[in-house]
Amino acid sequence: MAAWKQILIAAVVLVIATAAWVRFFPGAPEILERWGIDWAVASTPRTDDARNAAQAGSAPRQATVVAAPVTSATVNDRLQAIGTGRAKATVSVNPYTAGRLVEFDVASGARIKAGQVIARLDxxxxxxxxxxxxxxxxxxxxxxxxxxxxxxxxxxxxxxxxxxxxxxxxxxxxxxxxxxxxxxRSVTSPISGVVGILPIEAGNYVTTQTSIATVDDRSSILVDFWVPERFASSIRIGSTLTATPTANPRNSYEGTVTAIDNRIDDKSRTLWVQATIANPADSLRAGMSFQIVMKFPGDTYPAVSPLAVQWGGDGAFVWAVEDGKARRVPVRIIQRNTETVLVDAEIDSGDIVVTEGVQSVRDGGDVMVARTGAARPAGTPAGS
Known part of the structure; x- marks a missing residue:
C-alpha cells in the first residue's frame, strides 16, 4: 500500500476517534474549553432540549435531575481483633541442685503461696x-x-x-x-498461684534443668493482640476495651490496655498491644482466645450515593445543587460502602447532590429537582 494511503487512513481513524471522544466522553466539552478549542465544542451534537431551545430562539431550559441529600458517616471508630490470653505470671519451678526427688508436698491444681514448699530432695x-x-x-x-x-x-x-x-x-x-x-533441697514456689500438672513422679533423679512444676498466677489475665497501624496513634495506656471469650460468647469482660509495643511490625504492619482483664472468679485460663473490641471517636465524613460520584479529567466530583444552580464539587474518596461513598469534599450533611440526570448538568447551570431520593442510612462502618 502506498505511503499516502496509509497516512490518509490513519488521519481518518484519528478524526473518527476524536469525534467519538468529544461526543460520548462526559467531560470532553469542559476539557476542550480549557484548552481553547471552541470549534470542537460547537461541533458536538446538541441534545434535543438544546436544539429545541435554539430553534425557539431562547436559552436552554433547566436540566431536570433526581437528587439525594448528603448524610454523614464515621470511620476508624471501632476496632475488632483476636487476642490470646496468658496468666499474669507463670513460673517453671526448677531445683537449685541435683538429687533424688523424695516427695511432693502439693498436688496438681492446688493453690499455693509464694515461698511454699512444692517438693523435697534427699x-x-x-x-x-x-x-x-x-x-x-x-x-x-x-x-x-x-x-x-x-x-x-x-x-x-x-x-x-x-x-x-x-x-x-x-x-x-x-x-x-x-x-x-x-x-x-526443698523446692519452693517464687509466686502465689495454681500448680499445673506435675510432669514427674517422686523417686526420679532431677537436675537444675528439670522442671518440677509450673505455677500460674491467674488473679488477672493478660491478653496479647495486634492492631492495624492506623490505630497506633489512638491507643493509649489505660484505654478501656471489651474482651469476649471465643468459646463462650455469652460472657464479656472489661479490661484496660496496660502495655503497648514501641514499634510497628514491618511485615504485618500491626502494633502489639497488651491488655489486663481481672479474673476474680478464676473462670479464665491462659491460652484462651478473646474477641477484643475497642471504640474510638473516629473521623466523620460526608456520605453520598454511589450514583452521585462522577469522574472527569481532573478526578472525581459531584454535582451539588444550591439555589437551583449546579455546582461542581471535587471530592476525594475515603471509603466505599454498600450504599454510600464516604468523601472528603466541601459539602455538608443535608446538602443536595445530583444522582440521576448528570449528563445534562453543567457547572452554574439551572437545575430543576424532579424528585429527591430518600436519604440512605450511612451507618457506622467498622474500623477493622
Missing part, C-alpha cells in the same frame, strides 16, 4: 554438713569466751582474742552456708 548429706558446721561454731564460741576471760587477767594477748573472734565469724558463716544448702 538431704542427708546437707543435714550432716549443717550439724558439723554448728559443732565447729560452738567450739569457736567457747574458745572466744575462754580467751576473753584470760584477757581480763592479761593471760592472753589481744592478737589471740582477734584470731579467736575471726575463727568464730568463719564458723558462723559455715553454719549459714550449710543451712542454705539444706534449705535448697
Amino acid at each position: 538431704s542427708e548429706t546437707e543435714e550432716i554438713a549443717l550439724e558439723r558446721a554448728k559443732a565447729q561454731r560452738d567450739d569457736a564460741k567457747a574458745k572466744v569466751d575462754r580467751i576473753r576471760a584470760l584477757r581480763s587477767s592479761n593471760a592472753a594477748t589481744a592478737v589471740q582474742l582477734t584470731d579467736a573472734e575471726l575463727e568464730l565469724r568463719n564458723a558462723e558463716l559455715s553454719v549459714h552456708d550449710a543451712q542454705v544448702a539444706l534449705d535448697r
Whole structure:
C-alpha cells in the first residue's frame, strides 16, 4: 500500500476517534474549553432540549435531575481483633541442685503461696554438713569466751582474742552456708498461684534443668493482640476495651490496655498491644482466645450515593445543587460502602447532590429537582 494511503487512513481513524471522544466522553466539552478549542465544542451534537431551545430562539431550559441529600458517616471508630490470653505470671519451678526427688508436698491444681514448699530432695548429706558446721561454731564460741576471760587477767594477748573472734565469724558463716544448702533441697514456689500438672513422679533423679512444676498466677489475665497501624496513634495506656471469650460468647469482660509495643511490625504492619482483664472468679485460663473490641471517636465524613460520584479529567466530583444552580464539587474518596461513598469534599450533611440526570448538568447551570431520593442510612462502618 502506498505511503499516502496509509497516512490518509490513519488521519481518518484519528478524526473518527476524536469525534467519538468529544461526543460520548462526559467531560470532553469542559476539557476542550480549557484548552481553547471552541470549534470542537460547537461541533458536538446538541441534545434535543438544546436544539429545541435554539430553534425557539431562547436559552436552554433547566436540566431536570433526581437528587439525594448528603448524610454523614464515621470511620476508624471501632476496632475488632483476636487476642490470646496468658496468666499474669507463670513460673517453671526448677531445683537449685541435683538429687533424688523424695516427695511432693502439693498436688496438681492446688493453690499455693509464694515461698511454699512444692517438693523435697534427699538431704542427708546437707543435714550432716549443717550439724558439723554448728559443732565447729560452738567450739569457736567457747574458745572466744575462754580467751576473753584470760584477757581480763592479761593471760592472753589481744592478737589471740582477734584470731579467736575471726575463727568464730568463719564458723558462723559455715553454719549459714550449710543451712542454705539444706534449705535448697526443698523446692519452693517464687509466686502465689495454681500448680499445673506435675510432669514427674517422686523417686526420679532431677537436675537444675528439670522442671518440677509450673505455677500460674491467674488473679488477672493478660491478653496479647495486634492492631492495624492506623490505630497506633489512638491507643493509649489505660484505654478501656471489651474482651469476649471465643468459646463462650455469652460472657464479656472489661479490661484496660496496660502495655503497648514501641514499634510497628514491618511485615504485618500491626502494633502489639497488651491488655489486663481481672479474673476474680478464676473462670479464665491462659491460652484462651478473646474477641477484643475497642471504640474510638473516629473521623466523620460526608456520605453520598454511589450514583452521585462522577469522574472527569481532573478526578472525581459531584454535582451539588444550591439555589437551583449546579455546582461542581471535587471530592476525594475515603471509603466505599454498600450504599454510600464516604468523601472528603466541601459539602455538608443535608446538602443536595445530583444522582440521576448528570449528563445534562453543567457547572452554574439551572437545575430543576424532579424528585429527591430518600436519604440512605450511612451507618457506622467498622474500623477493622
